[in-house]
Amino acid sequence: MSKATLEGKTISLEEAYRKAADILRSARFPLIAGLGADIAGARSAILLAERVRGAFDHLASEEILADLDVMRSFSMFTTTPNEARVRADCFLFVGPGLTKLWPSMVERLAPDQSPRHGAQAGAPRKIFWLGPDASEAKGVGALSINAPVSEISSLLAQLRATIGGRPITREAAGATPAIAEIAQALKSAHFGVVVWSASAGLDALAIEMLQGIVADLNVSTRCTGVPIGARAGAAGVTQAAGWMTGFPPRTAFGRGYPEHDAWRFEARRLVESGEADAALWISAYDGEPPPWSRADLPLITLAPAGKQPGHGLYIEVGQPGVTHDAVEYAQEIAAMTLRKASQSTATPSVGIVIDAILAEISEASSC
Amino acid sequence: MLTVLRGGHIVDPATKQDTIGDVWFQDGRIVAPPAHNKGDVEIDVSGHVVMAGAIDIHSHIAGGNVNTARLLLPELHRAVRARLVGTPLSTAKWSTYETGRLYAQMGFTTVVEPAMAPHHALQTHLELNDVPIIDKGALTVLGNDDFLLRMMRQGASESAINDYVALTVSNTHSLGLKCINPGGCESFKENMRAFGLDDVVPFYGVTSRQIFQLLQKSTQAVGVPHPLHLHMNNLGIAGNIDTALQTIDAAEGLPLHLAHVQFYAYGVEGKHGFSSASARFAEKINANPNVSVDVGQVMFSDTVTISSDVLKQFNSLSGAIPRKGAIFDGDANGGGVVPYAYKISNYYNAIQWAAGLELFLLIQNPEQVYFTTDHPNGGPFTAYPDLFALLMSADLRAQMMARLPADVLEHTTLPSISREYTLYEIAQMSRSGAAKLFGFKDRGQLGVGSVADIAVYKPSKDIAAMFRRAAYVFKDGERVVRDGNVTHYTRGKTLHISPAYDKNIHQRLDAYYAELYGLPRTIFNISEAALPKENAFAEVACRN
Ligand SMILES: [Zn+2]
Numbered sequence: 001m002s003k004a005t006l007e008g009k010t011i012s013l014e015e016a017y018r019k020a021a022d023i024l025r026s027a028r029f030p031l032i033a034g035l036g037a038d039i040a041g042a043r044s045a046i047l048l049a050e051r052v053r054g055a056f057d058h059l060a061s062e063e064i065l066a067d068l069d070v071m072r073s074f075s076m077f078t079t080t081p082n083e084a085r086v087r088a089d090c091f092l093f094v095g096p097g098l099t100k101l102w103p104s105m106v107e108r109l110a111p112d113q114s115p116r117h118g119a120q121a122g123a124p125r126k127i128f129w130l131g132p133d134a135s136e137a138k139g140v141g142a143l144s145i146n147a148p149v150s151e152i153s154s155l156l157a158q159l160r161a162t163i164g165g166r167p168i169t170r171e172a173a174g175a176t177p178a179i180a181e182i183a184q185a186l187k188s189a190h191f192g193v194v195v196w197s198a199s200a201g202l203d204a205l206a207i208e209m210l211q212g213i214v215a216d217l218n219v220s221t222r223c224t225g226v227p228i229g230a231r232a233g234a235a236g237v238t239q240a241a242g243w244m245t246g247f248p249p250r251t252a253f254g255r256g257y258p259e260h261d262a263w264r265f266e267a268r269r270l271v272e273s274g275e276a277d278a279a280l281w282i283s284a285y286d287g288e289p290p291p292w293s294r295a296d297l298p299l300i301t302l303a304p305a306g307k308q309p310g311h312g313l314y315i316e317v318g319q320p321g322v323t324h325d326a327v328e329y330a331q332e333i334a335a336m337t338l339r340k341a342s343q344s345t346a347t348p349s350v351g352i353v354i355d356a357i358l359a360e361i362s363e364a365s366s367c
Numbered sequence: 368m369l370t371v372l373r374g375g376h377i378v379d380p381a382t383k384q385d386t387i388g389d390v391w392f393q394d395g396r397i398v399a400p401p402a403h404n405k406g407d408v409e410i411d412v413s414g415h416v417v418m419a420g421a422i423d424i425h426s427h428i429a430g431g432n433v434n435t436a437r438l439l440l441p442e443l444h445r446a447v448r449a450r451l452v453g454t455p456l457s458t459a460k461w462s463t464y465e466t467g468r469l470y471a472q473m474g475f476t477t478v479v480e481p482a483m484a485p486h487h488a489l490q491t492h493l494e495l496n497d498v499p500i501i502d503k504g505a506l507t508v509l510g511n512d513d514f515l516l517r518m519m520r521q522g523a524s525e526s527a528i529n530d531y532v533a534l535t536v537s538n539t540h541s542l543g544l545k546c547i548n549p550g551g552c553e554s555f556k557e558n559m560r561a562f563g564l565d566d567v568v569p570f571y572g573v574t575s576r577q578i579f580q581l582l583q584k585s586t587q588a589v590g591v592p593h594p595l596h597l598h599m600n601n602l603g604i605a606g607n608i609d610t611a612l613q614t615i616d617a618a619e620g621l622p623l624h625l626a627h628v629q630f631y632a633y634g635v636e637g638k639h640g641f642s643s644a645s646a647r648f649a650e651k652i653n654a655n656p657n658v659s660v661d662v663g664q665v666m667f668s669d670t671v672t673i674s675s676d677v678l679k680q681f682n683s684l685s686g687a688i689p690r691k692g693a694i695f696d697g698d699a700n701g702g703g704v705v706p707y708a709y710k711i712s713n714y715y716n717a718i719q720w721a722a723g724l725e726l727f728l729l730i731q732n733p734e735q736v737y738f739t740t741d742h743p744n745g746g747p748f749t750a751y752p753d754l755f756a757l758l759m760s761a762d763l764r765a766q767m768m769a770r771l772p773a774d775v776l777e778h779t780t781l782p783s784i785s786r787e788y789t790l791y792e793i794a795q796m797s798r799s800g801a802a803k804l805f806g807f808k809d810r811g812q813l814g815v816g817s818v819a820d821i822a823v824y825k826p827s828k829d830i831a832a833m834f835r836r837a838a839y840v841f842k843d844g845e846r847v848v849r850d851g852n853v854t855h856y857t858r859g860k861t862l863h864i865s866p867a868y869d870k871n872i873h874q875r876l877d878a879y880y881a882e883l884y885g886l887p888r889t890i891f892n893i894s895e896a897a898l899p900k901e902n903a904f905a906e907v908a909c910r911n
Binding site: 110244258333335 | 429431433434435437438439440441444445446447448449450452453455456458459460461462463464486487489490493494497513555556557558569570681684691692693694695696697698701883884885886890891892894896897899
């Protein structure tokens with residue numbers, strides 16, 4: 001039996017939906033945030049944000065936008081994990097903790113196996129790792145360059161310069177002789193693949209440098225990238241936001257149409273500045289709490305069992321792909337898939353809960 | 368509820384009507400006039416033109432590549448006004464919701480997304496599901512997929528190929544097959560930067576010609592109503608008219624649809640080495656009734672090119688306006704998204720504009736040529752009304768030609784063409800012919816029993832204005848547009864076919880996915896349960 005509580009006191013679901021509708025309807029500029037949800041949940045949440053003329057943001061937007069900023073201002077070469085698996089003859093992993101961010105990475109990309117397609121088929125792959133966690137690189141048989149994440153940008157800059165035949169400082173060259181080896185390997189690869197994640201701490205500058213390397217290599221050979229998406233359904237939510245509004249998260253409907261602004265519509269800033277006067281926090285995967293410190297904001301939380309917050313209205317929701325079937329963007333195929341529930345329960349999904357809240361907010365009263 | 372539209376000018380080529388009359392419908396279908404001649408609802412449409420809802424046969428409105436374009440170019444689609452009541456997100460520019468609204472306003476009721484990658488089919492369907500009002504369909508892309516190329520290399524039997532084609536179309540819930548630079552995208556992964564009709568795909572030993580001929584035959588064999596939809600090699604390259612003419616010869620009389628042919632109508636004359644070859648192209652099409660084409664008309668505007676021809680898109684990246692893009696090597700085709708601006712003052716763009724119009728005007732049978740802008744590649748679909756106006760008015764074309772760079776007119780036959788399309792011919796192109804092309808028996812026409820998808824236009828001297836804002840649109844008999852405004856949403860269906868195949872192919876494919884990718888093939892499945900609501904799909908019959 002799923003549950004709802006108001007300031008810790010159990011209330012009925014029907015009451016909870018009405019109360020949630022009241023909170024959102026009476027707010028001047030409500031915020032729909034967290035957005036840790038499957039496609040159906042994201043879809044309903046964005047329709048709700050539009051109906052109440054609020055803003056929506058995802059809890060991992062910083063990472064989503066690091067990749068998007070590079071595409072929007074430079075360019076982006078990508079491929080699928082499948083294609084990397086069957087064709088890559090050189091892998092360059094960039095950043096720490098990739099195997100934690102994508103636990104099946106090694107199994108999916110199979111760097112220990114040979115590529116299957118092209119002239120490179122059957123030959124062992126070359127594998128490099130810039131700035132791995134301790135022991136992580138060994139697991140995939142990579143030649144690693146140990147460096148803190150803060151130095152990855154400058155290592156990538158050295159690599160780009162070396163690939164382009166531009167001089168780098170003698171100290172830099174002496175400190176990292178492996179850079180020359182990576183440069184040579186990528187230049188002579190038929191199909192190099194760079195694997196990275198903004199969630200590993202890479203910022204837009206590092207990712208742009210990395211994509212610059214890829215773009216440069218494509219002048220004479222093939223090279224591309226596999227990004228590892230952020231947590232809590234980030235990649236799928238970004239896709240849904242894209243087709244529904246044209247924009248990624250950090251988009252608002254204050255004027256009745258979507259406006260995207262990565263600074264103005266950041267959830268934490270909206271709350272702490274007081275611009276948002278109510279919030280719906282959605283975190284269905286693991287109940288991650290909101291990043292803001294204000295406790296006086298009218299708050300509705302949708303989270304799984306056991307993740308009830310200390311205050312406000314709480315409605316328990318199921319976990320996507322665990323307690324209910326869910327469509328999400330699957331990292332292993334870089335595409336949407338339907339995940340069947342592994343332990344099906346009757347707890348409502350985010351989509352069902354939000355649709356019920358929406359049903360309480362009539363079109364006429366919101367505008 | 369029995370509704371009658373009284374006294375309109377009915378233009379319906381399928382039933383050969385071009386006359387004043389009444390149109391009756393009930394429960395979502397066109398019905399015969401009742402003996403009592405009295406409707407529950409009577410709408411006077413005298414002085415208006417009444418047509419079936421229009422069908423767009425090729426418009427990139429959904430799927431991963433389209434969504435990448437949205438995310439790549441926030442500056443191209445800033446919204447400017449709030450929506451009307453009852454139409455969520457309908458003014459969110461370039462959203463699926465706005466797409467449905469804008470099509471409906473123009474009297475379009477069915478639109479086909481022409482490039483659905485099998486491994487990304489679910490996203491395409493999720494997006495199509497969020498296009499309100501209109502019915503949708505999609506074409507599945509094959510021809511750069513390892514499984515097919517491998518079968519060809521191994522000399523697999525025709526029946527094995529047919530099973531694969533039928534299964535793929537069926538599983539991805541599409542209306543047929545598209546082939547996009549067959550073999551060229553696979554070859555780009557092997558670092559080839561150009562790929563012609565008789566170039567050989569490395570390591571597979573097959574040519575583009577062989578791939579498309581095989582899929583063309585297979586499409587026929589498994590009963591797909593729509594002929595193979597082909598995006599040829601060498602798109603956009605000066606002199607590619609030769610590729611186009613050779614491709615038509617290679618069709619060997621079998622049905623074939625050539626996509627956005629304007630982009631292949633280029634000769635090498637003049638000091639720029641770039642000229643319109645549309646006259647030769649049109650002559651060839653007129654002589655080959657097995658071939659149908661859509662034009663991919665260029666309309667001068669800022670836009671973005673979205674194509675699964677990743678080789679071509681990579682080559683275009685250096686000319687991107689603004690200078691950015693996305694290049695995606697997919698499991699098979701992948702795709703590229705490259706922004707571009709067509710300018711009337713640009714010699715090449717002006718030749719493209721003229722070449723497209725020549726094709727429209729020189730191809731004699733309106734049911735052999737379809738109006739598209741290859742949205743958004745040549746321009747947005749919202750430019751169709753302007754395109755209709757250009758086809759219907761030689762004066763309007765002359766006014767436009769006066770604004771082109773002077774040397775353009777030396778390399779196109781457009782100034783010599785006086786033909787003006789009639790409303791009847793517009794309806795042939797956008798209704799009756801388009802329905803035939805996809806095997807739709809009950810749409811694109813106003814015959815008794817057809818779906819009551821109806822567009823009513825108020826004639827105007829400004830032809831574009833007439834088509835831009837329909838006076839009324841009915842979808843499945845329900846009024847959804849009045850005076851050019853969508854009044855509320857209805858939920859359209861996604862149309863698809865289910866060609867039959869021998870189920871033994873399941874085992875072969877399961878083994879293939881497990882061995883090569885280490886994945887269950889079911890991860891790519893489309894099921895109705897994956898879409899937000901039930902009844903997302905409606906099946907269209909195959910040919911027997
Ligand atoms: Zn196209």
